[in-house]
Amino acid sequence: MNELDQKINTHFPGLVVRKDLVKAVKGNAIVPSYVLEYLLGQYCATSDEPTIQTGIETVKEILAKHYVHRNEAGLVRSNIKEKGRYKVIDKISVDLNDKKDVYEAQFSNLGLKDVLVDSGTVKKHPKLLVGGVWCIADLEYEFSEDKSASPWILSTLKPIQLSHFDFDGYVEARKQFTTDEWIDLLVQSIGFNPEMFGKRSKLTQLVRLIPFCERNYNLIELGPKGTGKSHIYSEFSPHGILISGGEVTVPKLFVNNASGKIGLVGYWDCVAFDEFAGKQKRVDKALVDIMKNYMANKSFSRGVETLGAEASMVFVGNTQHTVPYMLKNSDLFFELPNKFYDSAFLDRIHFYIPGWEVDIIRGEMFSSGYGFVVDYLAEILRSLRNHDYSDRYKEHFTLSSDISTRDRDGINKTFSGLMKIIFPQGGASKEEIEELLRFAIEGRKRVKDQLMRMDSTYGNVRFAYLGADGQAKPVTTLEEEEYPGYYHKSIAEGEAGEILEAAPDSPQVPSEPLAPAEPVLKEKHLTFQENQKGLSFDTLLGPYLRDATAITVTDPYIRLFYQMRNFMEFLETVVKHKAPDEEVSVHLITTEDEFKGEQQKDNLERMKESADSVGVNFTWEFDDTGTIHARHIVTNHGWKISLDRGLDIFQHYDMNDAFTFANRLQQYRPCKAFEVTFIATEGMSNEH
Structure with a gap:
């Protein structure tokens, strides 16, 4: 067990379970995770290995004897x-x-x-x-x-669900964890290994939990297949139900007027619609109208009587096209059935999870660490529905005055949900509150920006918030940063094919990384968001390496295999930007791996042999003083490139799969959040 797992077992004894045990006991039983974890929670909620093994056998025996195949x-x-x-x-x-x-x-x-x-x-x-x-x-x-x-x-x-729990004990125990530790515990509870995710990706996973802890929360997630969109709603909580988007009827969902029987929204905390996308799907117009009313007013009619309900609505579906394709030809709701492709319906959605940012699930992403028994967490989330944390940012920040009431509702509900999940005990710092507020604003902005493309009657909204100093801080979506050329265009009403240029004052984001082949080299500072795509060493660094004959790379972390691979890809960039008849010297200053130094030297030696054959003289040295922390690249023709993460700018991707583009082409990998500064040295002029 690592330090976090030990801490989890200390503060939540009997309420956590090792997440890989679910697979160990499942066998061929087609049963939700919360059923298996209920049983594991009875017999294996411990860190004692012999007890766990005995418990696994007991659970297997119970399933063998009593689970009906x-x-x-x-x-x-x-x-x-x-x-x-x-x-x-x-x-x-x-x-x-x-x-x-x-x-x-x-x-x-x-x-x-x-x-x-x-x-x-x-x-x-x-x-x-x-x-x-x-x-x-x-x-x-x-x-x-x-x-x-x-x-x-x-x-x-x-x-099969928990009969009682101690909410106050949960809140008290939360105080023993740092914010990062707590987020990792929640990610492990969902079943994932937090080391495989950046902070933004972890928050995206946690947004999927908001419908369970926030009443009448409307969430949509559209993205590629295989990213685990529906898993949480089918497996995670006994208070949620997943239904196929094609099976929904008014009587099943709301009320059967003949019998007077209330539908799913009257009994479940969260109703999720699977396979919601698909242009050609047949949809009952009456259902869309009732849903619009319910999602806005939390009520629906039964004959003369109006009834209220608290169920959150979640819509998940697969996209067939890339984000730039959707932005160029239509909008990010492009894949929805025609009857749901309705601006009044979509305006009621509080948050749009960008499913294209979520990794396709691979075996290595599952956790073998400890997390909450899911029905315990489900009960905690359910009890949090009685709390409201939506005003917790108002001490530090106010939303821009031109954000409408409906936009505010979406932002406030998302913010409240994330605060309940991450800070049930309160005590969030101003910076932590700001991070969640920005994230909540971005998810609602993604909805509103698409509505403005679909329907010209929606006015332009400046999504920003103000700090105590009165300075407005604008919020952008990640797609806006990646594809500014497509994002700031709107589609003429009724003419889906004709794209009009947006107003000249649309916020434009610099797109230096995607610069033309012969850019003007300038001193500059660039900041990149987590999960941003479209970056490569070729576009980011290549122009500044061209014509250099000697390059020195200082990076203390060229030790593990993926770090070595990054460095090899850097050498590839050097090769691409030099003439075939020229030679370039590349010198690496790094630190020796404490445990696998021989393997590290062997890999560097193999790189050297390979580089020799293509006109690159590669040398390296180990700095054993322990004083190198800065990471930068210096050329002999007057440039210093300071990278706060060194060459480690990409998120985890499957290096063993030769048939994924993320493996072959850097621009298809999501990156980590990082900053880079290009500095002219040796008295160079500002432009080169």
Whole structure:
């Protein structure tokens, strides 16, 4: 266990579980994570290895004996008949049979219908009536001569979720963790290894939790396949339900006017729509209208009566096109079904998660560290729905006056949700509050900027906030930074193909990294956001290396394999920017790896041999004084390039997959947040 895992076990004993155990016990059981973690939480919520191993065996045994596989349903039914009573783990839903005036249960995997349930059980667990609940149940078999009577009787039923928890204890324990440690604990609780994510990517994962802790929160995430968009809504919480976007009807979601039965929004904290994108999908116009009203007013009508509900709405879908394609030809809502491609509907969305920034899930991204048993965290998030943290930034910041009420609502709800998740105990610093506020503003700005492209009646809004000094601080989206040429254009109403230039005062972001082939070299300072794409050593550094005959790189961290690979790619850039008949000397000053020094030397030697063959004289030295911290590149023709991260500017990507473009081409990799300064040396003029 690392230091964080030990700390987690110390402050949350019995409430955390090692996240790789879920895979160890799952086998071929098609069951949500929260069901497995409920069982693991009973037997494996410890850091003691022998107890964990015994617990795993116990959980496997329980699943083997009591979890119902559909293909073994006949055998389980036979067991119940022979033994008279038997415990099963299955998804159970209940319907009222109004002809007989009784409640009848259906067991999803066991294939049983018409199992009698007493009304007390239904009153205690009303979600049985909508969508069904995973339960541990005792079933009895009692044959009767009465042909109409069912022999199956449900004697006890216990939904698989935590029955009680100590909220005050949770808040107290939170105070023992730094902000970064707490965020890592939450990311591990979701099941991911936090080392594989930058800060921005971690916040994106945490936004997916806001619908569980914030009432009536409307969230959309569109992006490529395989990024885990729907996982949280199907596996993470017993209070959320995931339904296919194509299956939604007004009676199922809101109310059945014939029976008066309330739909999903009346019972679930979060209703998520999977596979929401797809231009050709058929959608009921009446559903869109009721959803618009519900998402704006938290209410819907049942005949003459108006009912309120608290369910958050989440829409997740796959995009078929790249971001620049969507920005050039339409907008970032381009993939939605036509009936939902409606500015009034989309204006009710509080945050747009940029799914194209989320990594496609790879095996190495899963965590083997400790995280909360998910149903414990689900109950915590649910109790946080009763709190409001939306005013926690107002001591330091105010939103720009031209941000509309609806925009403010979206920003405030996202900010409140993130504060509840990360700072339930309060105590966030001004800088931490500012970071979350900027993130909340960006997610709502992404919605509003697209609405302005779709509908010319939306006025231009300046998304900014003011500090105590009254200075306005503008917020941009990452797409705006990456594709300023496409982003600041609007589509003429009714003419989706015709693109008009935006107003001249649109905020333009410098695009130096994507400069033309022969740029004017200037002294400058550039800042890049986390997850920004379109960068490469060729475009960023190449022009400043051209014509140099001697280059010195100082970077103490050229030790691990990925750092070596970065340096090799730097040498490739040097080669691309020199004439074939010229030679260049490259000298590296770094530090020796304490544990794998021989491997490090071997890799550097191999680089040297390779460089010799293409006209690059590569040498290196180890600085063992321990005093080199700065990271920079100095050329003999008058430039110093200061990189605060050295050459380590890219996020994790799969180096072993030869068939991904991120592996082959740097511009398709998301980068880390970093800054670079180009300084003219030796009395050079400002322009070269």
